[in-house]
Amino acid sequence: MVTLAEVAQHAGVSASTVSYVLSGKRSISANTRQRVERSIRELGYHPNAGARALASSKSNIIALMVPLRTDMYVPVMMEIAIAVATSARAHGYDVLLLTGEEGPDAVRRVAGSGLADGMILMDVELDDERLPLLRETDQPSVLIGLPADTTGLTCVDLDFRATGALCVEHLAKQGHQDIAVIGEAPAVYERHTGFAERTLEGLRSRSRELGVRLLHRPCEGGYDAMAVTLARILDERPGTSGIIVQNESAVEPLLALLRQQGRAVPEDVSVVAICPDQVATQASVRLTSVAIPAQEMGRHAVDHLVAKLDGRGSDEVVLIAPELTVRGSTGPAPSRP
Amino acid sequence: MVTLAEVAQHAGVSASTVSYVLSGKRSISANTRQRVERSIRELGYHPNAGARALASSKSNIIALMVPLRTDMYVPVMMEIAIAVATSARAHGYDVLLLTGEEGPDAVRRVAGSGLADGMILMDVELDDERLPLLRETDQPSVLIGLPADTTGLTCVDLDFRATGALCVEHLAKQGHQDIAVIGEAPAVYERHTGFAERTLEGLRSRSRELGVRLLHRPCEGGYDAMAVTLARILDERPGTSGIIVQNESAVEPLLALLRQQGRAVPEDVSVVAICPDQVATQASVRLTSVAIPAQEMGRHAVDHLVAKLDGRGSDEVVLIAPELTVRGSTGPAPSRP
DNA sequence: ATAGGTTATCGAAGCGCTTCGATACCGATT
DNA sequence: AATCGGTATCGAAGCGCTTCGATAACCTAT
The missing domain is CATH 1.10.260.40 (lambda repressor-like DNA-binding domains)
Structure with a gap:
């Protein structure tokens, strides 16, 4: 050596x-x-990295805490993680991968040992138990996701409230009066994941304003769960002509079921998805969708964290404006008999 | 502090x-x-991590090099990465996330700087350009995947050769004579990814032995590409009654297309997938499949690397035996007219 | 009582780097 | 000729830890 x-x-x-x-x-x-x-x-x-870290009290490492759950929006997570790693390298940082498993202790460990100079937390819950620690150790950090109380924190996220509103708007504008929302798995709502709840708020308030009816149903991924959920929805609201899906693993099952029941997309039913572009374009119907800008979120998070570490940059909440791309799955509401 | x-x-x-x-x-x-x-x-x-690393020349960090491409078998990658991170923690190690972007230089950087004690490489190609470096720096390492020349290396992988053979066997046993293989994207074969080629070898040699006809077609993921590929296959071999899919993003499109064309699974066509269990169980038809044991691979890789770092353990190739789970997508071949 | 062997603790050196004066040299200014 | 402000370089201290002898205290066996 x-x-x-x-x-x-x-x-x-x-x-x-x-x-x-x-x-x-x-x-x-x-x-x-x-x-x-x-x-x-x-x-x-x-x-030598160790010697450098010791002498300069800087490790040139950013810790990235990813959720342990592999059941939810996996490709998005992965894309963010890779974007984070790539942008970090561009700033001269390496990335340390922490799983949610360790929980809040990981924050303490990393902050205390000087293993990393700062950290990025993904999958932040509304009332996340890591936040008190983050504040008290004043470890430089950026959250991807939005907790209930953001004082003293820097957060990056898609504006899910606006996303919800945008979806409703798009459908309402085309004359849809009865809209169903197929959401994430019930567990996601139960643990109060910020993005899910905020999407719902956006959906609800905008539909109230526009005077359209909205029905929200959580849904586990997969074909069977989707079949049950869809049947329930059409049973309760037979006039449903617009569907908003926020659950990657429900997208393809939904489309298959609609096809199977002889409901044409978009002639009989319009579908808007909230998902990464890749999913929207690779589905069996090219989906009108609001993209989840994973790369951008990862890049933003790193940029902000690096700014903080350089003494520039301040606490702030960055909400990325949603963009709805019209593809082939939405159209005018069918005229009612 | x-x-x-x-x-x-x-x-x-x-x-x-x-x-x-x-x-x-x-x-x-x-x-x-x-x-x-x-x-x-x-x-x-x-x-203090830096001081410790300096004094002991041990960082207690394992580097994990993941492919940059996000187009291929993403959930598997993610699952492996998380399994690696989790097992590593259990051994007292943290995980440094490197993307393929830096290429071979990353190996040099990590080995030279003492940033990590050892590394795990994913997505190893048959003639991977990182291997010479790995040998020459004699950086302790474990590969997930199997290169052409494994001398002096420790590798962990599913036995894809046996996997291919197993799939053919299962279909042949049920009387299928004409079998089609829907593979990964052409690019995957072009860059000589080990697992894809070895699966193919297994498929080919076993079908030769059993006297069944085999047609292999690479396929980009997604609905449109699948439609083209399927049409070509049925055009060339109208009698095809068994299909083997090794491409996660082709699975659902394939099933949808078959349904659409009035071909019942498994009555008219049997389908075997090579994919994670989650995909097989969440598809619109519960798929007979050979699982890709992502967790197990990640765990094995870490265990072997830690053994090496402790001075135990030697170079060896660990091939995990494939297991085929029969679900609802395979049955006897339809009797020919 | 003394040599020999344990066991528990201390002190000091050193890991490879960064960083803060100090120094030496230069040309420009008075 | 004496002084000043730069610029380029060096030496030494110190970052927080591990680890290697050394030492002291205590047993046991002679």
């Missing part, structure tokens, strides 16, 4: 000079710089 | 004693141990 001292000796300078060449924190003559850089290359030198 | 020295002072012992209490590398009297542990608790002490 090559050390700074060896590079220094090889280049005929002192260790501190090599350090300054590396960090650029003091001016170095062009001549010396080149000699040092050459030695670094020739010896294949890589600074 | 609390340091070892402060704990030592608080407990009235020397720093080294505290260190030995923590590591258990020398015997400590019960009395002293308790006093020290109490101080640790009262002061909320966490050892």
